[in-house]
Amino acid sequence: MSSLPVLLSADPEAPFPPVEQALRHPDGLLAVGGDLSPARLLNAYRHGIFPWYSQGQPILWWSPDPRTVFATDAVRLGSKFRRGLRRSAWEVRADTAFAQVIRACAEIPRPGQRGTWITREMRAAYERMHELGHAHSFEVFDGERLVGGIYGIAIGRMFFGESMFSAAPGGSKVALAALAVHLRDWGFPLIDAQVENDHLLSLGARLWPRPGFLAAVAELTGQPATVSPWSARVGRWPAARLADVLRPAGPLSGHP
Known part of the structure; x- marks a missing residue:
């Protein structure tokens, strides 16, 4: 195992080093440098790597x-929370406010966090990915007020979640749950949530050993999928519907 992360080539098409070379401390640091071009980002996600x-x-x-x-x-x-949703007037949309979602994810205050990792450079890169049809957002609206959202990258039948936010209590939960329900119905079995925290685990996330995760990513990113906006596929979807379409809590699936 390397004692230092690999310095990437300036060529955006250059391969990443094998993930087995990633450091243990800090956990998962693999490489430094390069750029955030679409070619580099797509190559990274296809190999279970993210910036x-x-x-x-x-x-x-x-x-x-x-x-x-x-x-x-x-x-x-x-x-x-589900009982409360039955009375909710919130509405879920997709790919109608991507720039607003990523900006809110960058700017919303988070306990114990100073500043943001969603830099202007990152925002520009993912907005470009959105323009190309690779990055998507699910948005939660109260009337025309954006109260929650999530964004990430879709490749094949795999979705890589990047960040989510709430501007009203429960906004990010609704965004995540609505994303999951639609992805499930579209044949996407998994959402990558990257790094664990208690909030994600409370919503049903599980920890996968990296080899099993990479095997799933290789299979799912290789499957065909339409690269296009998701706005028409989702329309204006009532958040209250989540109370009925979410499957009851039970034995959790999803571990290889």
């Missing part, structure tokens, strides 16, 4: 072990 760095740092590329993953049929919302 994550702060302002003033070089671009850092990660592949942690274990990996935090949602099965799209195993996202959980508490029974009290």
